[in-house]
Amino acid sequence: NAGVMQNPRHLVRRRGQEARLRCSPMKGHSHVYWYRQLPEEGLKFMVYLQKENIIDESGMPKERFSAEFPKEGPSILRIQQVVRGDSAAYFCASSPRAPGDSRGTEAFFGQGTRLTVV
């Protein structure tokens, strides 16, 4: 049973380009979360999606960032017109159940995509 798969593992973009980060959740998981981790900082929540729906995007910057989780295929985090401050590790996590489900809501993380903007 493969874990959460993220690709690419490393991504280098020039300022102004677009970055696309992909996440395939664990089999049977329909809940996906995206987090950003900066050096010396904790993981920061960005967005929570359930198949074809954005449930909570309260941690997502209002401009340049978007996320989707289509019916078929991986979840995508898209960053348009990247700037140096976007350089970070982006992690995806998946869960089989919604937050607060009494059966447990553990989230399992991928290995991350390290974005470097030059």
Add this chain to the structure above:
Amino acid sequence: EDQVTQSPEALRLQEGESSSLNCSYTVSGLRGLFWYRQDPGKGPEFLFTLYSAGEEKEKERLKATLTKKESFLHITAPKPEDSATYLCAVLLSNQAGTALIFGKGTTLSVSS
């Protein structure tokens, strides 16, 4: 403002020297507290979930406990392979509590 604080930031232990890591939280409601382990360059690895005060979970040399305001991760007779950053996260019960809120972590180094 909701906050998760982990202490110490860094901890150095000798192999076999037991200790505890702390995670304190100031939240308006808690639906769960999670512990993860993160190795350099890797994603967080799930360890435990605790849901109510008084609950305890164990896995090998690790034991997690939960009170109303904090959680402890006890490490008994650690080995060098236990060296990692340990992350604590809470799941809130308010309307915006759809995701885990993480502390900054405790970086543990165990030397032989």
